[in-house]
Structures are given as C-alpha cells and as structure tokens.
Amino acid sequence: MQAIVLVGGEGTRLRPLTYSVPKPMVPLLGRPFMEHVLLRLRDAGINEVVLPACYLPEAIQRHFGDGEKLGLRLHYVIEEEPLGTAGALKNVERFITGPFFVFNGDVLTSLDLGAMLEQHRNSGGIGTLHLIPVEDPTAFGCVEREADGRITRFVEKPKPHEVTTNYINAGTYLLEREVLDRIPAGRNVSIERETFPQLIAGARALYAYATEDYWIDIGKPENYLKANLDTLRGTMPLRTPGPSQEAAVKQPCFVGINARVDRQAEVGPGVVLGRGCRVAAHARIYESVLWDGVVVEEGASIEGAIIAGDVRVGANARVERGAVVGHGQRIAAGTVVPPNARVPMPA
Numbered sequence: 001m002q003a004i005v006l007v008g009g010e011g012t013r014l015r016p017l018t019y020s021v022p023k024p025m026v027p028l029l030g031r032p033f034m035e036h037v038l039l040r041l042r043d044a045g046i047n048e049v050v051l052p053a054c055y056l057p058e059a060i061q062r063h064f065g066d067g068e069k070l071g072l073r074l075h076y077v078i079e080e081e082p083l084g085t086a087g088a089l090k091n092v093e094r095f096i097t098g099p100f101f102v103f104n105g106d107v108l109t110s111l112d113l114g115a116m117l118e119q120h121r122n123s124g125g126i127g128t129l130h131l132i133p134v135e136d137p138t139a140f141g142c143v144e145r146e147a148d149g150r151i152t153r154f155v156e157k158p159k160p161h162e163v164t165t166n167y168i169n170a171g172t173y174l175l176e177r178e179v180l181d182r183i184p185a186g187r188n189v190s191i192e193r194e195t196f197p198q199l200i201a202g203a204r205a206l207y208a209y210a211t212e213d214y215w216i217d218i219g220k221p222e223n224y225l226k227a228n229l230d231t232l233r234g235t236m237p238l239r240t241p242g243p244s245q246e247a248a249v250k251q252p253c254f255v256g257i258n259a260r261v262d263r264q265a266e267v268g269p270g271v272v273l274g275r276g277c278r279v280a281a282h283a284r285i286y287e288s289v290l291w292d293g294v295v296v297e298e299g300a301s302i303e304g305a306i307i308a309g310d311v312r313v314g315a316n317a318r319v320e321r322g323a324v325v326g327h328g329q330r331i332a333a334g335t336v337v338p339p340n341a342r343v344p345m346p347a
Contacts, residue, residue: 001046001117002096005037006088007105008054008079013220016326016344017308022056024105025063026224027291029231029238029254029272032063033218035070036238037103042071044113050095052088054079086191090183097177102191104171108227110214110237111172119209120174123149126204127179129196130172132215140168141192145208151200156193167208170215221324225306228289229270256292265296274309288319297333305337308345 011023018026024034041049049072053060057078067074077092089102099120101113111130120128129151131143137158142165144153154169155162169192182198183189199206214236218224230236232252248261250268256275261267264281271285274292279285285302291309296302300313304321307313311325314333319325322340329343337343 001101002048002050002098003041003046003101003103004050004052004089004092004096005034005103005105006085007034007051007060008082008088009106010055011219014224016342017221017306017324019345020308020327022053022059023219025059026218027274028108028228030256030274033108034060034064034105036108037105038064038067038070038072041101041113046101046113047071048073048075050075050077050092052077052079052083052092054082082188084188084190086183086189086195087187089191090180090185090189093180096180099174099176102173102175104217106217106219107171108214108216108218108236109170109172111170111211112213116172116174116209120207123205123207125207126199126202127173127175128207128209130170131167131208131210132170133166133210133212134168135166137163137166137168143167143169143208145210149207149209150205151208153200154192154196167210171217221306222322225287225289225304228272229287232270232272
C-alpha cells in the first residue's frame with residue numbers, strides 16, 4: 001500500500017510555534033508529530049509514503065531522509081506554491097500505482113487502517129472517507145450518507161439550523177487511482193469543496209467509514225496541548241516511552257533525555273519536558289508542554305501553556321493558561337505572561 005501525507009500547510013493557527021518549525025515537526029512526547037504518523041502507517045502495512053511539502057520542507061527532509069531508518073520509502077515533492085488538498089495529490093500522481101491512503105498531516109487518530117481498507121474493498125467504491133461524530137459540526141462541515149454508507153452530500157460549515165448530522169470528514173481517505181484523473185493539473189484544487197462533490201455525482205459511489213475513534217486536529221494550540229496530555233494519560237493509544245523515572249515529577253509526565261528537575265520543584269501531572277530542559281527549585285509546572293532546551297528559573301510558574309525550544313523563563317515569572325511562547329524568547333524575572341497570550345520569537 002501507498003500513502004500520501006499532506007504536509008504543505010504553513011501552520012498559521014499554531015504560530016508562533018511554527019515560525020521556527022513546520023507543523024509536521026512539532027514534538028509530541030519527544031518525537032516530531034510526523035514520526036508518530038509514519039510509524040503508524042508502517043505498522044498498518046504501508047511501506048511507501050509521498051510527502052507533498054511547501055513550508056520549511058528542509059526540516060522534514062533533514063530529519064527523515066529517505067525513510068530507511070523507519071522501514072519506509074519516502075518521496076518528497078516540493079510545491080513552489082500551495083496547490084490545495086487535491087492539487088497536491090495531482091502533483092504527485094507519478095508515484096501512485098494503485099489505491100492509496102491520504103492523510104491530513106495535522107490529524108492524530110486511533111483509526112484502524114486495516115479495517116478501513118477491508119470495508120473499501122468490500123464496497124467497490126471509488127473512495128472511502130473516514131467520518132467521526134462531534135458535538136458541534138458547524139466548525140467543520142457535515143457529511144450526509146445513506147444507510148449503506150454511500151455519501152450523498154457535503155455541507156461545509158453549516159449554520160446550527162442547517163445541521164442534519166454530526167458526522168464530519170475526519171481527514172483520512174482511501175482512494176482509487178482513477179480519482180487522480182478527475183483532478184485538474186497546475187492549479188489550486190480543494191478536495192473537500194471541488195473533488196468530493198464531483199465524485200458523489202459520478203457513477204461510482206464514494207463511501208463513508210464512520211467510527212468513534214480518538215481524533216483531534218493538532219493545528220490549534222489548545223488542541224496540540226490536549227493531544228500531548230491525552231497521549232500522556234493513555235486516552236490516545238500511541239507507542240510512547242514508559243513513565244518518566246525522574247523522581248521530582250508527578251505522573252503522568254514525560255521527561256526527555258538530559259532534562260533535569262530540581263527536587264524542590266513541582267512538576268506535573270500532565271507535563272512534557274523536552275530534552276535538555278532545566279527546572280530550578282520552587283518552580284511549578286502543570287499541564288504544559290516545554291520543547292527542547294527550555295530553562296525555568298527558581299520560583300517560576302507555568303500552567304496550561306506551550307513553550308517552544310530554547311526559551312528561558314525568569315525567576316518568579318508566571319506563564320498563564322493558554323499562553324504560547326515562541327522559540328528562543330526570554331521571559332524576564334517577575335514577568336506575567338497573561339492567559340492566551342502569543343509571545344513571538346525575539347526579533
């Protein structure tokens with residue numbers, strides 16, 4: 001099996017984190033998010049992956065190379081300008097030899113890919129879309145289907161009175177190669193707004209595969225933080241390191257290589273410390289993600305926040321819930337970073 005993972009987006013909703021790294025490379029428990037995705041694909045029997053990239057592609061190529069270390073074959077196709085979700089597929093069609101999976105590069109899910117493949121083969125359709133139920137589909141878009149799973153209509157971001165189902169497009173597709181013939185070349189094409197509506201109007205059906213698996217779009221800071229916490233707590237089943245052996249933390253926590261926590265600090269539960277982090281005495285960190293090389297000085301407090309790499313949080317400073325601090329920033333001693341603040345990288 002082959003797969004295409006869409007990794008071309010700029011990750012604007014995750015800024016300032018994505019000023020320094022592309023969205024697929026933001027860490028999830030010590031590994032780039034994309035590494036977790038690729039390992040999951042490999043475990044499902046997919047051995048060849050195409051990565052249409054556009055924003056900071058060198059960081060992805062430098063880390064993964066040709067994929068041999070992961071037991072995969074990786075192909076990179078760099079877009080000179082964004083081509084949209086369907087345009088990106090068309091742009092890599094020379095690599096595709098048969099049915100193929102498509103994954104949005106910012107989705108974390110426990111979906112059983114083998115079960116989805118089996119249903120697709122049994123249905124005989126031109127494609128199968130993973131759907132999940134959500135409490136409020138107005139922020140996403142409804143996917144209407146018949147009793148046999150045949151998709152009949154897409155309703156993008158409906159108003160509350162227009163909602164007919166709470167099942168949404170979850171960003172994982174299994175498509176026959178002929179779908180690529182339906183996509184025009186050389187321009188930006190949306191698979192959700194253009195390609196899928198065309199397919200359901202055709203002779204060969206497009207089917208839904210609806211489940212209630214874990215699913216989250218990590219493209220917003222609050223969701224990215226939640227994905228880390230859910231993985232720590234086991235809500236999202238994912239191959240991860242065992243519990244941290246660092247004595248000065250409250251489980252569940254993840255403590256990266258060469259990170260050090262003073263025994264008089266209060267760290268956890270629900271904390272991810274990247275490699276080389278330093279936490280001084282009387283510091284307090286709770287439900288937060290700190291990337292590599294972060295220094296938290298004595299008496300500082302971080303709660304419900306995301307701190308990018310090589311940041312220094314000064315003595316007795318406070319970083320409040322929902323705040324996001326960009327790479328290399330210096331938070332002066334005694335400073336209060338207010339709730340939901342976005343602190344960019346230093347100029």
